[in-house]
Amino acid sequence: MSSIKIVLRKKQLSDGTFPICLRITKDRKTKYFNTPFNSTENEWDSGSGCFNKNRKGYMKQNQLLLKIKDRAIDTYTELAKTKDYFSLEEFEKHFRQESNPANSLMFPFWEEVIEEMNLAGRVGNARMYEETMKSFRKFNPSSKVNFLDITNALLNKYEAWLRSRGGTDGGISIKMRTIRAVYNKGLERNLFKVDKHPFTTYKISRLKGKGIKKALNYEQVCRIISLDTTKHLHLFDARNYFVFSFYTRGMNFADMMVLKWSDIDGQTITYIRNKTKGRFVITILPPVQEILSYYKEHALPTDYVFPILLKNGLKPNQIEHRKKKTLAKYNRDLKEIANLCQINKPLSSYVARHSFANCLKQKGVATDIIGESLGHKDLTTTQVYLKELGNSVLDEAAALLL
Template sequence: MISFKNVLRKKKLSYGKYPIYLRISKDRKSLFFRTPYTADTKEWDSKKGIFNQNTANYLNKNRVLLKLIDHATSVVTELQQNKRSYTLTDIERAIRIESNPAYQNIYKFWDELIEEMIKAGRTGNAQVNRDTYNSVKKYSKKKVLNFNDITPTFLDKYEVYLRSRNGTDGGISVRMRTLRALFNFAIKRSLIKPDNYPFKSYQISKLKGRGAKRALTYDDVVKIVNKDLGEHPELVDARNYFVFSFYTRGMNYADMMKLEWKDVIDGQIYYTRSKTKANFRIKILPPVQQILNYYKEHQSGSKYIFPILLKDKMSPTQIENRKKKTLTRYNQKLKEIAKLCKIEKNVSSYVARHSYANSLKQKGISTDIISESMGHQNLAITQAYLKELDNSLVDEAMEVLL
């Protein structure tokens, strides 16, 4: 049983009157919400919970009080329709959200969410959200942007804005998926209603690109592995990182960077992939062992295998900043290596992962084994992944027509 009533609180204010509150009672417990009004005992009908005729403009004041009860009743009715059971806390959250514009401010909620990500060590996600936050704010030119301002039309125009600044399908997709995740968080925390969700109409799936995935053939990878870098010692680390990634099932740079010597046990490498939280146990192949031996010989005393994180105790933000700085330099050096190897394709850190999958495909390894080795959640992901990679097998098959 739930009841609503406007009541005069007992604590007198400094100017002699009492504040009027809306009381919501359920299961012998009550919530109180302050109304705009105050009264003394002579002006108030405590049984009916309204102003009496001794009060100036009492009819209009009573209309406002009744509207407050009507609003609270509609909020509770919606909770009853959407949830089998609800508490006073649910009612309080719903009423405060609808009556307090601060909860509707996207920027305020986004700041809190980014701070939570940083505290949880999800600095990569935090950076993506901060970049999108800044982009949306620059586009909207509003100091306050409410959730209901983000409509399908807003998203269409924002997409046009990003394209006018040379945005690609892949880059725009990242921005839109970040915004969509923000809405999903807000709905999950009951900050907004699902009715305000703009991504039912605006379809992110139309943004096909991250562009075609680039991969090297196995022969190209061998060129990099065997390239004599005697005259280019500054490229040795970059080559080592690329080869290590290739022979550890495409381990990404962020995970390589945080790999510790304690993760190497009895000819195996154990680690948890940052992106998916999947656990991996990888057999150490000879090229990987050679790289481990190299860094064992040249180690600086750090707990980390690779000389990327130079201190043992770094904050998540420091680690993310270090990754960003060193990854840029790493990719630059990979391009120099590709040039020395006369490889015309664009080579970057993630190409090692693509090349690993493509090489297995070239060697005739089944898709389900490739999927398991890469830690994909299902076979469909791997099939889509391989579909975008090197088409050399298809090209060779077509030659039977000649």
């Protein structure tokens, strides 16, 4: 007895969703294969093994699930034709190879991962993967780059190539983390085997924290909060977005953009952070309530709080395009705000998040509490946010000796 089915596994993830898997049952044994998707129970039709109409973009995502299932059926059928008996381990080996006919060639698999992300609606990640792939292809134009060609030496050469073209630690870190993710996905799908993982010796972590520090102190944040934009009306929204982000524990622009009035319930805002899928419930403080009241009074005919997405029902690629366009303007406006507030630091959308952490530290809040409020899983990440303030505290401590 055997069966091939797409199922919702009853193993809840940290964001409240469940993984969607391909389930193969043969000879009373079962093996699961991950798909690119997670889902809530409300979005899943267990009878048909596909997303229902509650899932945004369900038709395209069901196409990918059907493609995965068809590929598994084809693999199973071919094995049954040629062998009287085969194990699930043999099926897995052939299925993994069929998943990427180019076997251990990197670029065809990379393109497949990008396609999966686009179909899953993860267009932001897909764009980052595509940009990194284009960059790596310029560095190494050969179409026959093998996973086994990715070595410590090659990664260092690529880093040097990026630096020769003006690459910064932050930008290089993003590209290297993307390459590592593609490499690890290839390993997970058994496309190749390796004795020594290149990223055990090539340390991406050394690229962190070497750029210009991003956090403002409390006094600088107060200047932005107090900024009178009556003579600079084009900066009104940017000022509001920054203050809102600061008082909502550094809510990211991408999350603010899709924040809906339905996410606001009395005295709290509840949302799922796009980057980490962590769930946040945030008490509405008076500055946030003031901003919400204004945008409620001047609301567009959409479900969204802020006038960034101008209509409902946009597709993921349309949302991503809008984000890219409006975020660029927001960052330009923040630079002008920094100039008006006499803040001699680079000001961007992400500075509100760093500043929130630093200002809490400045007020004496413990690092573990700050980390929890930001949704960090470990204190190491929080320490990166607090590094600049830590230096200033040390300077003030030294001054006590004078």
